[in-house]
Amino acid sequence: MRPLEILIPILLAAYLIWKHPRPMWVRLLPAFTLLISLAHFAIEGYRWQMVPLYTLTALLGISSLIKINGQTDWKPSASILTLVLVAVSTAIPVLLPLPRIPTPSGEFGVGTFSYEMIDKSRQEIYSGKDEARRYMIQIWYPADVKPTDKRAPWMENAEIFAPAIATYIDLPSFFLDHLTLTDIPAYANADVAVSEKLFPIIFFSHGWNGFNSQNAGQALELASRGYVVVGMQHTYGAVTTVFPDGTIAPNNPKALPADRLDPNYEDIARILVDQWAGDMKDTLDFLTEANSDATSPFAGKLDLERVGAYGHSTGGGGVIQFCGTDPRCKAVLGMDPFMRPVSAEVIANGVSQPSFYMFSQGWRDDTESISNRFFWEFYPNVKDSFGVVSIDGTKHFDFSDLPLFSPIAPQLGLKGPLNGARVTEIVNAYLIGFFEQTLNGKPSPIFAGSFDDYSEVQVWKP
Numbered sequence: 001m002r003p004l005e006i007l008i009p010i011l012l013a014a015y016l017i018w019k020h021p022r023p024m025w026v027r028l029l030p031a032f033t034l035l036i037s038l039a040h041f042a043i044e045g046y047r048w049q050m051v052p053l054y055t056l057t058a059l060l061g062i063s064s065l066i067k068i069n070g071q072t073d074w075k076p077s078a079s080i081l082t083l084v085l086v087a088v089s090t091a092i093p094v095l096l097p098l099p100r101i102p103t104p105s106g107e108f109g110v111g112t113f114s115y116e117m118i119d120k121s122r123q124e125i126y127s128g129k130d131e132a133r134r135y136m137i138q139i140w141y142p143a144d145v146k147p148t149d150k151r152a153p154w155m156e157n158a159e160i161f162a163p164a165i166a167t168y169i170d171l172p173s174f175f176l177d178h179l180t181l182t183d184i185p186a187y188a189n190a191d192v193a194v195s196e197k198l199f200p201i202i203f204f205s206h207g208w209n210g211f212n213s214q215n216a217g218q219a220l221e222l223a224s225r226g227y228v229v230v231g232m233q234h235t236y237g238a239v240t241t242v243f244p245d246g247t248i249a250p251n252n253p254k255a256l257p258a259d260r261l262d263p264n265y266e267d268i269a270r271i272l273v274d275q276w277a278g279d280m281k282d283t284l285d286f287l288t289e290a291n292s293d294a295t296s297p298f299a300g301k302l303d304l305e306r307v308g309a310y311g312h313s314t315g316g317g318g319v320i321q322f323c324g325t326d327p328r329c330k331a332v333l334g335m336d337p338f339m340r341p342v343s344a345e346v347i348a349n350g351v352s353q354p355s356f357y358m359f360s361q362g363w364r365d366d367t368e369s370i371s372n373r374f375f376w377e378f379y380p381n382v383k384d385s386f387g388v389v390s391i392d393g394t395k396h397f398d399f400s401d402l403p404l405f406s407p408i409a410p411q412l413g414l415k416g417p418l419n420g421a422r423v424t425e426i427v428n429a430y431l432i433g434f435f436e437q438t439l440n441g442k443p444s445p446i447f448a449g450s451f452d453d454y455s456e457v458q459v460w461k462p
Contacts, residue, residue, distance in 0.1 A: 004040035009090040016083045034061035047178040052089035103185040106224025111143030111190030119282040126236035126252040136233035140223040143190035154182040155213045157242040164240045200306035200439045207313025209239045214400045273341035276318035306439045314338045331438035335399040336363045339374035350381030354438045357388045362395040376462045392456040393418030
């Protein structure tokens with residue numbers, strides 16, 4: 001909870017606990033708390049999780065003002081009951097807090113900005129219009145942060161994204177409205193850091209109905225260590241896409257068959273992932289040009305020989321397809337990679353780059369998974385594998401920022417039972433270690449043993 005949110009129940013509780021006769025200043029506490037609530041609206045911003053506390057504050061504040069000129073008989077039972085209501089009302093914002101992305105631990109500050117991409121060499125195949133492929137990217141990068149720089153939101157256009165995400169994960173459309181109040185320890189449009197070393201590039205590809213900032217915590221950690229991280233927003237495969245001109249492109253459900261047993265599933269899915277791999281290829285072309293453009297903030301700062309990619313779910317299949325067909329990619333990591341969209345050629349030939357694969361327990365234990373069957377057809381053809389592991393106590397969305405959102409996320413069915421901070425620690429350790437070793441040439445102890453650094457991590461073999 002934020003400072004004024006914490007102060008509201010504390011003041012109400014103090015008023016209710018105080019025995020009669022209450023001094024005048026105590027009798028004025030509910031009215032004062034009402035003023036604190038108004039200040040909270042203006043400074044911190046309203047969120048629906050606080051509505052029960054707002055209601056109690058208003059009722060107690062008005063009641064105390066009405067009785068200000070006289071004492072009434074103190075009824076301990078009524079005060080205790082009201083105190084219980086305050087406690088229950090406080091539990092709601094505690095259990096559903098504003099998401100907090102930890103400050104990254106690297107040496108650099110982090111900047112971020114979004115950019116609209118238009119690839120005129122490719123036709124958009126999911127809009128139903130005769131138009132070029134159009135998508136968004138968000139870039140996180142090492143920055144020289146100034147005191148006047150402002151923190152960036154966790155997601156841009158959250159008022160549009162939040163209802164779409166909530167609906168997709170079967171929650172009420174208003175449930176994630178507080179995401180509009182969430183910022184991250186990165187700074188909008190901050191200056192790119194000055195460094196003697198060039199910055200490697202890492203692509204992140206989200207899953208079906210995902211979005212580019214869903215793994216922002218990981219992107220910040222990588223950027224703080226000197227990487228330029230590019231989050232892809234794959235239009236019509238993402239939960240929704242908002243362009244700078246206000247155009248909204250929602251997910252196109254026809255891009256993947258709803259029936260996983262559809263005999264044409266692979267053919268349809270491969271068209272989708274070809275488009276996603278094309279987005280990454282086009283973005284890499286763009287960054288190559290930017291590196292030579294004196295007007296670009298990245299002019300002369302990118303190391304185009306050190307390009308990596310990682311992805312979640314369908315995005316995991318997307319980065320495998322990208323790296324399996326574009327030799328400019330030098331390292332690839334999959335998180336619960338969805339393999340059904342990956343082309344038959346890449347499955348048969350594997351990937352030649354160093355690669356590593358992490359699975360949640362939920363995906364590992366799905367014995368009927370067609371995707372897992374394809375993965376184990378693909379894996380023997382991988383040329384330079386760092387291994388395959390699974391993490392006990394996790395589900396599919398544990399690889400995103402979701403574990404940081406709420407202590408009751410497991411009860412909501414959104415993640416596995418493993419503590420969110422622990423999940424984040426494990427995933428970040430392998431993610432950072434892999435790219436530090438493959439792109440920066442820094443041997444990582446976590447890949448020197450038998451994956452026994454964390455008791456929850458298991459080597460997975462078919």
